[in-house]
Amino acid sequence: MTQTGTQVARVVFTRGGVDESIHEIHLAVVDAGGMPVASCGDPDLVTFPRSSSKPVQALPLALAAPDLPADELAIACASHAGTAEHRLAVLRLLERSGSTVADLRCGTHPPFDPAVAAELIRTGEAPTPLHHNCSGKHAGMLLSCVLGGWPKEGYTEHAHPLQVRIRELHAELGGVDLEQVEAGTDGCSVPAFALPLAAVARIFAGLAQPSGEHAQALERIFAAMTEHPFLVAGPGRLDTTLMPLVPGLVAKMGAEAFYGMGLRGGPRGPLGVAFKIMDGGERARAHVALAVLEALGVPLTPELRALAPTALHNWAGREVGGVRVELPLAFA
Template identity: 40%
Template sequence: MTNNQFPAHAPLAVQTRGELVESVHFGSLAAITADGGSLVSRGEPGARVYPRSALKPLIAVAMLRAGLELPADQLALAAASHSGSEQHQETAAKILADAGVVPEDLRNSTDLPYGVAEQQAWLNEGKGPTQLAQNCSGKHAAMLATCVKNGWPLETYLDADHPLPTVIREVVSELTGEELTVISTDGCGTEVFGLSLTGMARAFSKLVTAAPGTPERLVADAMRAHPDMVAGIGRDVTALMEAVPGLLAKDGFEGIQMIALANGSALALKISDGGDRARMPAAVPALLTMGVDPALLTPFNHLPVYGGGHPVGELRGLPLAN
């Protein structure tokens, strides 16, 4: 890649320590109205990025369209990057059991639980990486259940020419309004697509504005009803959905954050250096522009920076002008 191919990212968040700006996080974002109009943008929101796990709600829509039926808590886990708690793993195992398959049928990568507390508890019990503990196991369990529903092969459900990835590509392209011209492999083994932030914001808007009972709305409603399944205790995505009524949120590795409000306005952002710590603070100024009550966002915008055990600075999102 040459320099002129780098996206034109802009400053989105800063960390201060004492009187100095210690670090600056660059990135791009797009916030849109329910009808697709631009509310605010920064950087280059039209550049292609990999949304990583923020694709999971769209993949869940594709599976529902292919005939998958799950109760709301299990559907939320299918769209989750869960922390690997006992509840998360038991729910993924139930999706498998109800479909008549076993954890050994999973084809996702192995890992320790993603949540800090969950991982420590897991290690204290002397356990190592497993596919069920990995944060994408809910999605993969649902993928297997979808294959069983349709009589599709189980062993090859990650192959590009398998019917399931084919359906997923069609739905992702439809919801984002973009052709899938760049395709790679995500950390868990599923396909990941190069998409613009504007396209991803468009897709998340469709999830919350779809008619009740449609696959799009079922996914959005399940995630909002069970935010603890979408991430976990102590995770900012779960906390934000609990704090703001009707808000839908999904993060992704490498500094990805997607948010849609109940009114259909939506936000997509990417932190250019992939840093997770700046993801939520960078989102807050855009959410304020979108009309979210500032009091509800206070815990997410100004994160303390410590020196000697005492606050000496903060990590905060930079204000955005309309």
């Protein structure tokens, strides 16, 4: 079905004309029908989308709450930065299920936004679970439990009915058998599901052109993420900056340098894209995303190119190296 074994893509960081660091990437592109369009490396590579799975994890919520405001659906899909706007959206979602911050089982980490993190240090305050980038997803899961008639207790466990359903949705939307969806545990304690790259690309193609029994809910997720890109990530982060610059694009980052994109209006029609940078080198992610979009016919404006500079400068402002992308896409 796919061109397994084609040449991997690479992002190469150079210094003084010498290749200093190399990131290898596997990538899959599929059309709205789930058929392969292009690939680099192994499109059947089984890997964890991590937070790129959040639109799927939010689907039970979108199905159960068709009137949920778009900003609250967006925060349920988010890997947010912990700003006040993000935290308030999470609190509104918690209130709907009669839950509080104490019910969140995501844990706590310093907020991703440097200004918010610095303010906590200045005031001597400790971060709370609200600052965790996954708190919106967890708040959405709590509401899904209430609306689905499931217990909130144990909602992060693999055997909980909500997580069983989310695994089934990964298989359904990815076009694979349930046995092909492997399970681990994510950094925020919910199950993390691994599946082939091409299957994740199908999930994002399904966001770009929803069809089937979940079409309306998927369309609402697409609209929520693209209309509220700030809530999906935050200041200066790739999802937030990229989506407004490419009309019809939904994009979601995942930990360890995974990325998923659904492109609605490109010259090749609706497409789904998924790629994994194998060493987890997240600095290469924007370079790959832009190179793929350009290869698929999206013109790169100066604003887009600025997201992935090709020149490297040191702290004194001197140009000391560069970045090049090698993207040997094999088209089907």
